[in-house]
Amino acid sequence: MTILTGIQPSGKLHLGNYFGAMRPMISLQEQGEEFFFIADYHALTTVRDPQFLRESVRDVALDFLACGLDPSRTVFYRQSDVPEVQELAWLLSVITPMGLIERCHSYKDKLAHGKPATHGLFTYPVLMAADILLMQAEKVPVGKDQKQHLEVTRDIAIKFNNAYGEIFKIPDALIAENVAVILGTDGQKMSKSYGNTIGLFDDLKRIRKQIMGIKTDCAAVEDPKDPDASSIYGLYKLFATPEEAAAMAARFRAGGMGYGEAKKALFEIYERTFAPFREKRAALEKDPDYVADVLKDGARRARERASDTLHRARAAVGLE
Numbered sequence: 001m002t003i004l005t006g007i008q009p010s011g012k013l014h015l016g017n018y019f020g021a022m023r024p025m026i027s028l029q030e031q032g033e034e035f036f037f038i039a040d041y042h043a044l045t046t047v048r049d050p051q052f053l054r055e056s057v058r059d060v061a062l063d064f065l066a067c068g069l070d071p072s073r074t075v076f077y078r079q080s081d082v083p084e085v086q087e088l089a090w091l092l093s094v095i096t097p098m099g100l101i102e103r104c105h106s107y108k109d110k111l112a113h114g115k116p117a118t119h120g121l122f123t124y125p126v127l128m129a130a131d132i133l134l135m136q137a138e139k140v141p142v143g144k145d146q147k148q149h150l151e152v153t154r155d156i157a158i159k160f161n162n163a164y165g166e167i168f169k170i171p172d173a174l175i176a177e178n179v180a181v182i183l184g185t186d187g188q189k190m191s192k193s194y195g196n197t198i199g200l201f202d203d204l205k206r207i208r209k210q211i212m213g214i215k216t217d218c219a220a221v222e223d224p225k226d227p228d229a230s231s232i233y234g235l236y237k238l239f240a241t242p243e244e245a246a247a248m249a250a251r252f253r254a255g256g257m258g259y260g261e262a263k264k265a266l267f268e269i270y271e272r273t274f275a276p277f278r279e280k281r282a283a284l285e286k287d288p289d290y291v292a293d294v295l296k297d298g299a300r301r302a303r304e305r306a307s308d309t310l311h312r313a314r315a316a317v318g319l320e
Contacts, residue, residue, distance in 0.1 A: 001032030003174070004137035006039040006079065009056035010047055013063050014197035015270075016182035016190030019238050025141060026068045028174075034074045035135045035302060036064075038295075041079045041086075042128070045121045046110075061291050063200055066281035075305075077298035079131065084306035089123075089130035091313050092156050095163060096126055100155060104148060113193070129153040132171050134306045139174040147173055164316035167309075182238070183231035185214045198235075201281055204271065211267045212260075221258035232262045239269040 005025055013022070028034055038060050040053060047053050057078060069076060079085060101107075104125050111117055120127075132140055132153050142150050150173045157168040181189050184196030191197070198210045214232055219225055227233040227249040237245035248265065251257040284291060314320045 001139055002035070002135065002137050002169075003028050003032050003139045003141065004035040004037075004132055004135050004171075005141045006037040006042075006131060007060060008039045008043045009053060009060045010043050011056060011192050012059065012197075012202070013200050014190060014192070015200065015235065015238075016184070016197065018067065018200055019182050020143070021141075022064065022067055026064075028141065029070055029073045032139070035077075035137065035305075036069065036074050037077050037079045037082075037131065037302070039079050039131070042124065045118065045124060046115060058288075058291065061295060062281055062284050065284055065291065065294065066201075066277045068277075071294045071298060075298050075301045076294060077302045078295050081295065081299035082134070082302050082306050084303065084310045085127070085130045085134055088134050088306075088310055088313060089127045091317060092129055092133070092160065093123065093126045095159050096129075096156050097159075100152060101125060104152065106146075106149065125149050125152045126156070129156045133157055133168045134309050135302065136169045136305065136309060137171045138169055140171050141174040143175070147175065160313075164313075167312050167316050183234050185210055185231075187215055187231050198270075200274070201278060207270065208267050211270070212263050214259075214263060216259040219259075222255050224255040225252040225257070227252040230259075230262070232259060232266055236262070236266045236269060239266075239273050244269070 005021075007017070007021060025034075025036060038057050040057055043053060043056070047056070061076075064076070065071070101122060106124070107122055110121060115121060128149050129152065132150075133156075140150055140153075150171065154170055157170050161167055161170075184190035184194060185198065186194065186196040188194050188196060199207055202210075216230070216232070230252065233245075233248060233252060236248055240248070248257075248262065252262075311320065
């Protein structure tokens with residue numbers, strides 16, 4: 001089974017990224033051939049600062065390697081190091097109906113949030129399709145909010161195959177139904193857009209301040225509390241063993257546990273969990289050549305697959 005996924009380097013990663021995407025993706029390394037890319041072409045639809053983009057690419061690479069991505073089992077590469085994706089995007093764009101792209105809700109959502117209406121933002125799903133089809137991916141991990149883009153990829157692949165022969169595998173979505181929405185410090189979905197994130201590898205004092213700043217209701221220490229309504233407990237149980245989570249839930253329901261104590265417990269379990277990751281990341285930061293070599297080797301391996309697919313697509317349309 002060939003699995004492909006990617007992440008945009010659009011800023012510092014946070015706990016929502018870790019539990020929603022990083023940890024599930026890393027666990028897939030044992031289930032098949034995995035391609036994972038840093039989507040810097042995609043990031044250009046919103047990022048305009050070149051130095052910020054370079055630093056974000058490096059940070060994403062460091063974060064994933066520190067958290068357990070194994071480059072011997074995963075083809076880990078930077079999207080822009082595989083130029084074949086751009087040529088395939090053009091071959092796909094000339095057979096993609098305008099109406100298919102116009103129906104994509106992501107474009108409308110981004111406009112509603114003030115993003116400029118650019119060609120790149122509009123045709124984002126075609127480039128995403130090229131990423132997937134170029135590697136002949138069979139499974140693509142996506143969130144429920146991205147499922148439409150995978151359906152667009154399937155539609156484009158089927159249309160191309162119908163026109164030119166069986167060139168592309170038709171990918172299926174791999175949706176983790178049990179991944180809960182990760183709540184931020186204000187009780188909304190954790191997102192950089194909302195400014196409510198808890199960083200993965202920020203300074204520990206800053207992370208402690210973020211956790212201690214989680215908004216709560218006005219219940220007194222002695223009051224019983226519903227753990228399922230608490231973003232503190234929601235985050236804690238992501239780190240905790242079933243026994244630890246059950247113990248905190250019981251204390252919430254019984255009363256006598258204040259939110260301050262619960263926040264301290266959350267910080268302590270974060271610190272305990274991420275201590276080895278932080279140590280590894282610090283070591284990787286001291287060896288930038290290693291990180292660069294990992295991405296370079298990943299690009300080489302990705303291009304082997306990409307060049308074969310592109311050759312077949314070029315021949316099918318008459319360019320070879």
